Amino acid sequence: MKGVFLDRKTFPETISTKPIASLLSDYREYDVTTAQQTIERIGEADLVITNKVVIDKPVIEACSSLKLICVTATGLNNIDLVACKAAAIEVRNVENYGASTVAQHTMALMLMLATNAHHYRDDVSRGKWTNSDIFCLNHYPIMELSGKTLGIVGVGGIANKVIEAARGLGMKVLLSERKGAQHVRPGRVAFSDMLATSDVVSLHCPLTESTSGLISKKELQLMKSHALLINCGRGGLVDELDLVQALVSKEIGGAGFDVASVEPIEANNPLMIASLPNLIITPHSAWASTEAMNRIIAMVAEHIAVFQTS
Template sequence: MHAVFLDADTLGNWKGQSGQPAVDLSPLANCFTEFDAYGLTDPEQVIERSQNADVIITNKVVLNREALEQLPNLKAIQLAATGMNNIDLDAAKELNIQCFNVADYSTFAVAQLTIQFMLNFATRACEHYQLTAKGAWQKSRMFTLTDFPIMELEGKTLVLVGYGNIGQKVEQLAQAFGMKVLVANIPGRPMRDNQVALGEALPEADFVSLHCPLTDVTQGLVDESFLQQMKSTAYIINTARGPVINEADLADGLKNKVIAGAGLDVLSVEPPSPDNPLLANDIPNLAITPHIAWASHEAKQRLIQGMADNMNKLNNS
């Protein structure tokens, strides 16, 4: 069976370059008699590179109906991810192409960055490090330098919007810090016993952390109205999907001190456009990381093994 991996560079160092841990693709490659890996693939290269493939492996390369109809040998698509929004699933079903993803490979990694955002807002460690790097501590008139307010997470309230594997892991870690955790009901969904209404939860929150999927209901969920329901001392964290937040509204909310700050690992378009309102120079108390929450070395290897498990099942079916 012949497989092509169209964007292996999204997993990092798979070629064995020095300076970072190497990602081992061999568990996946060994599932096939022929395995071709490409760093990245432009849209106009998809058909040429996939023409003879039985299996396409992709993270972010879009496989629409037009492309799938030109690949008569294709039997399966394996996502190097959990989300499958870059595949036309209806077309794949009509063309009898099986589609696979890998769930729960990055749960701890995403939860870890979520807690890191909260810890940094609590300790302002990054800002104090920068003061030391710039020589401010060296010039201090006493032993300490606390130019930014420091607080403790213990006793603070965390509101989770989304309560899948990642949300539950964040809850577990937050409770280890002595935090109170509320699970908010997503509007339009049935209320569960462990949930409270979003409108009741937001005014209680010291931190709001988003772990919900991107749907018609959740797109733009965090807007001006959402932010106005939060305390001015509260923070919002997004390690889910960028479009869950109305970015213009969040930028305005931060500038106008509607909330205290935000930690984001995702934006609506990635890589972001320079004119994204959240990238303006005058946005206070905003920490943005470049979609790294999923990307621990351990998570990448779990992802590769998960893809290999799927392909072994395909081979044996």
């Protein structure tokens, strides 16, 4: 099989792709690939590996040798699945490779906001502790998470790991029903009730037509004034301008985001312009532990090996 990896740069060089290369007679890697370069670079390859490069109907129709697409992510929104089915092209993604990693990042954002650790760290580096007239610094408020309520939106491996970690800290957990649902299933609470009751809300659902703008002005107004909003899911789940306004007016206590509506985040994104002390933004890095990335490569290699023997 001939294969090509279109956006190898989404993995650092320290992550080896030898498990993939060893299965292929001809294997090429490109750091990044633009839409204009995609067809040419796929060429007569049987296999294409992509993380975020779009493989749409025109690409599929132009690349007649293509038999297998491996996505080095869980989401398949960059692949035209209908066109792939029509062309008898198999599509494989990677699932459950980073539940512990993303949950760890979720908890890190939650803990930083709750403890204001990032602000205390900055003050120490600026010499404020050295010049303090008492033994400590305690001018930023600290929220004790034990006994507080965490509202979880979404289900799956990541959500389960976050629940496990939160309960380890002594938090109570509420599982949210879908927004707008007519009936509340056993073990869940209505979406609006979850927002009003929770001290921390964490989003772990996919971005779909029904979840786009899941959290906007109305939902933010339902939350407690000290509540924290954590989003390690997808940027489009939250109206970013409404969030900034809620943070400025202190309708909620803080937010930690690892995602943005457009990525890489644009300079004119409201989250970037605001520069708020109660907002932490990380660069969609929650997934990217060394262990998780190595698992992804191993899973892609396994998909290829299975395809070759089928």
